[in-house]
Amino acid sequence: MKRMKLFLATAVLASATLFPGLLPAGDKLNLNTATEQDLMKLPEMSEARARAILGYRKSTGEFIQVDELELIPQVKPIYGKIKDLVVVE
Protein backbone atom coordinates (compact mmCIF):
# COMPACT_ATOMS: atom_id res chain seq x y z
CA MET A 1 0.00 0.00 0.00
CA LYS A 2 2.84 2.35 0.96
CA ARG A 3 4.59 1.58 -2.33
CA MET A 4 1.42 2.34 -4.27
CA LYS A 5 1.01 5.73 -2.53
CA LEU A 6 4.64 6.55 -3.21
CA PHE A 7 4.20 5.58 -6.89
CA LEU A 8 1.08 7.75 -7.26
CA ALA A 9 2.74 10.73 -5.58
CA THR A 10 5.75 10.38 -7.88
CA ALA A 11 3.52 10.09 -10.94
CA VAL A 12 1.55 13.24 -10.01
CA LEU A 13 4.76 15.16 -9.30
CA ALA A 14 6.33 13.98 -12.56
CA SER A 15 3.27 14.91 -14.67
CA ALA A 16 3.08 18.34 -13.01
CA THR A 17 6.77 18.90 -13.80
CA LEU A 18 6.56 17.61 -17.38
CA PHE A 19 3.21 19.26 -18.26
CA PRO A 20 2.98 22.35 -16.04
CA GLY A 21 0.12 23.99 -17.94
CA LEU A 22 -2.28 21.04 -18.02
CA LEU A 23 -5.31 20.69 -15.77
CA PRO A 24 -4.75 18.28 -12.84
CA ALA A 25 -6.80 15.09 -13.21
CA GLY A 26 -10.11 15.27 -11.37
CA ASP A 27 -10.29 19.07 -11.43
CA LYS A 28 -12.95 20.23 -13.82
CA LEU A 29 -13.05 23.75 -15.13
CA ASN A 30 -16.23 25.77 -14.61
CA LEU A 31 -17.02 27.36 -17.97
CA ASN A 32 -18.88 30.20 -16.28
CA THR A 33 -15.98 31.43 -14.18
CA ALA A 34 -12.94 30.32 -16.22
CA THR A 35 -10.47 32.96 -17.38
CA GLU A 36 -8.48 32.83 -20.61
CA GLN A 37 -5.52 31.46 -18.63
CA ASP A 38 -7.71 28.72 -17.10
CA LEU A 39 -9.05 27.70 -20.50
CA MET A 40 -5.54 27.50 -21.90
CA LYS A 41 -4.93 24.51 -19.60
CA LEU A 42 -7.35 22.42 -21.66
CA PRO A 43 -5.87 20.14 -24.34
CA GLU A 44 -5.50 21.64 -27.82
CA MET A 45 -6.75 24.98 -26.57
CA SER A 46 -5.36 28.02 -28.37
CA GLU A 47 -5.71 31.68 -27.46
CA ALA A 48 -8.18 32.13 -30.31
CA ARG A 49 -10.33 29.24 -29.04
CA ALA A 50 -10.20 30.48 -25.44
CA ARG A 51 -11.23 33.98 -26.56
CA ALA A 52 -14.06 32.51 -28.63
CA ILE A 53 -15.42 30.75 -25.53
CA LEU A 54 -15.23 33.97 -23.50
CA GLY A 55 -16.86 35.88 -26.38
CA TYR A 56 -19.72 33.38 -26.54
CA ARG A 57 -20.23 33.65 -22.77
CA LYS A 58 -20.28 37.43 -22.96
CA SER A 59 -22.73 37.63 -25.85
CA THR A 60 -25.22 34.86 -24.93
CA GLY A 61 -24.96 34.81 -21.15
CA GLU A 62 -23.60 32.15 -18.85
CA PHE A 63 -23.40 28.56 -20.06
CA ILE A 64 -26.41 26.41 -19.19
CA GLN A 65 -24.96 23.18 -20.55
CA VAL A 66 -21.49 22.05 -21.62
CA ASP A 67 -22.99 21.03 -25.01
CA GLU A 68 -23.19 24.71 -25.93
CA LEU A 69 -19.46 24.55 -26.71
CA GLU A 70 -20.45 22.79 -29.95
CA LEU A 71 -22.03 26.04 -31.15
CA ILE A 72 -18.65 27.79 -31.17
CA PRO A 73 -17.07 27.04 -34.57
CA GLN A 74 -13.47 27.35 -33.31
CA VAL A 75 -14.13 24.96 -30.42
CA LYS A 76 -16.26 22.34 -32.20
CA PRO A 77 -13.24 20.38 -33.57
CA ILE A 78 -11.88 19.79 -30.04
CA TYR A 79 -15.22 19.44 -28.25
CA GLY A 80 -14.81 15.67 -27.81
CA LYS A 81 -11.44 16.16 -26.13
CA ILE A 82 -12.51 18.81 -23.63
CA LYS A 83 -16.17 18.04 -22.80
CA ASP A 84 -15.31 15.76 -19.90
CA LEU A 85 -12.84 18.26 -18.44
CA VAL A 86 -15.31 21.09 -18.01
CA VAL A 87 -18.50 21.71 -16.03
CA VAL A 88 -21.20 24.34 -15.88
CA GLU A 89 -22.09 25.62 -12.42
Place this chain on the structure above:
Amino acid sequence: MTRRRAGWLMATGLWLVTAGAAAATAAELATIAEQHGQWEMSYGAVYYRAFGFVQNKSSKPIKYVKLQLDLLDAGGKSVYSTIGYNQKAEALGTVEGEGADTVKRSSPEETLKKIEALKPGEKDLFRIGVSKDDIPKKPKFKSYQLKIVEVK
Protein backbone atom coordinates in the same frame (compact mmCIF):
# COMPACT_ATOMS: atom_id res chain seq x y z
CA MET B 1 -71.07 12.84 4.94
CA THR B 2 -73.39 15.48 3.64
CA ARG B 3 -75.14 15.13 0.31
CA ARG B 4 -73.25 18.14 -1.01
CA ARG B 5 -69.87 16.69 -0.04
CA ALA B 6 -70.75 13.32 -1.58
CA GLY B 7 -71.75 15.07 -4.79
CA TRP B 8 -68.49 16.98 -4.87
CA LEU B 9 -66.49 13.78 -4.35
CA MET B 10 -68.39 12.02 -7.13
CA ALA B 11 -67.79 14.93 -9.52
CA THR B 12 -64.06 14.94 -8.69
CA GLY B 13 -63.87 11.17 -9.22
CA LEU B 14 -65.68 11.46 -12.54
CA TRP B 15 -63.33 14.24 -13.65
CA LEU B 16 -60.29 12.14 -12.74
CA VAL B 17 -61.62 9.12 -14.65
CA THR B 18 -62.43 11.28 -17.70
CA ALA B 19 -59.05 13.03 -17.62
CA GLY B 20 -57.28 9.68 -17.32
CA ALA B 21 -59.24 8.28 -20.24
CA ALA B 22 -58.45 11.36 -22.36
CA ALA B 23 -54.71 11.01 -21.63
CA ALA B 24 -54.79 7.32 -22.50
CA THR B 25 -56.58 8.17 -25.74
CA ALA B 26 -53.92 10.71 -26.74
CA ALA B 27 -51.17 8.13 -26.22
CA GLU B 28 -53.14 5.54 -28.16
CA LEU B 29 -53.78 7.81 -31.13
CA ALA B 30 -50.27 9.10 -31.71
CA THR B 31 -46.74 8.40 -30.63
CA ILE B 32 -43.36 10.15 -30.64
CA ALA B 33 -41.49 8.00 -33.15
CA GLU B 34 -38.15 9.77 -32.85
CA GLN B 35 -36.78 12.61 -30.73
CA HIS B 36 -33.60 14.61 -30.19
CA GLY B 37 -32.62 17.70 -28.22
CA GLN B 38 -29.77 20.04 -29.05
CA TRP B 39 -28.50 23.60 -28.90
CA GLU B 40 -28.78 25.64 -32.07
CA MET B 41 -27.74 29.11 -33.11
CA SER B 42 -29.70 31.20 -35.56
CA TYR B 43 -28.63 34.73 -36.50
CA GLY B 44 -26.68 35.02 -33.25
CA ALA B 45 -29.57 33.89 -31.04
CA VAL B 46 -29.19 30.63 -29.14
CA TYR B 47 -32.01 28.10 -28.81
CA TYR B 48 -32.49 24.71 -27.25
CA ARG B 49 -34.54 22.74 -29.73
CA ALA B 50 -36.32 19.42 -29.35
CA PHE B 51 -37.26 17.83 -32.65
CA GLY B 52 -38.24 14.53 -34.15
CA PHE B 53 -41.25 12.75 -35.59
CA VAL B 54 -44.74 11.98 -34.37
CA GLN B 55 -46.78 9.20 -35.91
CA ASN B 56 -50.50 8.64 -36.28
CA LYS B 57 -51.09 5.26 -34.65
CA SER B 58 -54.87 5.32 -35.10
CA SER B 59 -56.97 4.06 -37.97
CA LYS B 60 -58.37 7.55 -38.66
CA PRO B 61 -56.83 10.82 -39.89
CA ILE B 62 -55.79 13.21 -37.12
CA LYS B 63 -55.65 16.98 -37.38
CA TYR B 64 -52.91 17.72 -34.89
CA VAL B 65 -50.62 16.37 -32.21
CA LYS B 66 -49.99 18.78 -29.34
CA LEU B 67 -46.74 18.21 -27.45
CA GLN B 68 -45.37 19.51 -24.18
CA LEU B 69 -41.64 20.06 -23.76
CA ASP B 70 -40.27 20.19 -20.23
CA LEU B 71 -36.69 21.11 -19.35
CA LEU B 72 -35.76 19.14 -16.24
CA ASP B 73 -33.23 19.86 -13.50
CA ALA B 74 -30.94 17.22 -11.96
CA GLY B 75 -33.78 16.07 -9.73
CA GLY B 76 -36.18 15.61 -12.64
CA LYS B 77 -38.22 18.71 -11.77
CA SER B 78 -39.45 20.89 -14.62
CA VAL B 79 -37.76 24.30 -14.74
CA TYR B 80 -39.38 25.39 -18.00
CA SER B 81 -42.34 24.14 -19.96
CA THR B 82 -43.73 24.98 -23.38
CA ILE B 83 -46.17 23.66 -25.93
CA GLY B 84 -45.75 22.85 -29.63
CA TYR B 85 -47.49 21.09 -32.50
CA ASN B 86 -46.51 18.77 -35.33
CA GLN B 87 -45.22 20.65 -38.37
CA LYS B 88 -48.42 20.45 -40.44
CA ALA B 89 -50.34 22.00 -37.54
CA GLU B 90 -47.78 24.61 -36.48
CA ALA B 91 -50.27 27.36 -37.38
CA LEU B 92 -52.13 26.46 -34.18
CA GLY B 93 -49.19 27.58 -32.07
CA THR B 94 -48.73 31.02 -30.61
CA VAL B 95 -46.72 33.68 -32.43
CA GLU B 96 -44.02 35.18 -30.24
CA GLY B 97 -41.32 37.80 -30.57
CA GLU B 98 -41.06 41.24 -32.09
CA GLY B 99 -44.08 42.19 -34.21
CA ALA B 100 -46.14 39.24 -32.98
CA ASP B 101 -49.03 41.57 -32.13
CA THR B 102 -49.23 42.75 -35.75
CA VAL B 103 -49.80 39.24 -37.13
CA LYS B 104 -53.37 38.75 -38.31
CA ARG B 105 -54.68 35.49 -36.90
CA SER B 106 -57.55 33.36 -38.15
CA SER B 107 -59.98 31.83 -35.69
CA PRO B 108 -58.92 28.41 -34.33
CA GLU B 109 -61.78 26.79 -36.29
CA GLU B 110 -60.62 28.36 -39.57
CA THR B 111 -57.00 27.42 -38.88
CA LEU B 112 -58.04 23.85 -38.11
CA LYS B 113 -59.90 23.60 -41.43
CA LYS B 114 -56.74 24.57 -43.35
CA ILE B 115 -54.54 21.96 -41.66
CA GLU B 116 -53.73 18.88 -43.68
CA ALA B 117 -54.60 15.83 -41.57
CA LEU B 118 -52.12 13.07 -40.79
CA LYS B 119 -53.20 9.82 -42.43
CA PRO B 120 -53.15 6.58 -40.42
CA GLY B 121 -49.53 5.51 -39.97
CA GLU B 122 -48.19 8.79 -41.36
CA LYS B 123 -45.27 10.51 -39.66
CA ASP B 124 -44.74 14.25 -39.35
CA LEU B 125 -41.87 16.37 -38.10
CA PHE B 126 -42.09 18.48 -34.96
CA ARG B 127 -39.77 21.19 -33.65
CA ILE B 128 -40.10 23.00 -30.37
CA GLY B 129 -37.54 25.68 -29.64
CA VAL B 130 -36.82 27.65 -26.48
CA SER B 131 -34.70 30.79 -26.56
CA LYS B 132 -31.71 30.67 -24.20
CA ASP B 133 -32.89 34.01 -22.82
CA ASP B 134 -36.09 32.33 -21.57
CA ILE B 135 -34.40 29.36 -19.91
CA PRO B 136 -33.80 29.81 -16.14
CA LYS B 137 -30.12 30.07 -15.25
CA LYS B 138 -30.70 28.36 -11.89
CA PRO B 139 -31.37 25.56 -11.43
CA LYS B 140 -29.85 24.59 -14.77
CA PHE B 141 -31.70 22.03 -16.80
CA LYS B 142 -29.94 18.70 -17.33
CA SER B 143 -32.36 16.89 -19.61
CA TYR B 144 -35.66 17.29 -21.40
CA GLN B 145 -38.92 15.42 -21.52
CA LEU B 146 -41.50 15.35 -24.30
CA LYS B 147 -45.04 14.11 -24.02
CA ILE B 148 -48.15 14.16 -26.16
CA VAL B 149 -50.84 16.11 -24.34
CA GLU B 150 -53.59 16.25 -26.97
CA VAL B 151 -54.51 14.61 -30.25
CA LYS B 152 -57.42 15.62 -32.46
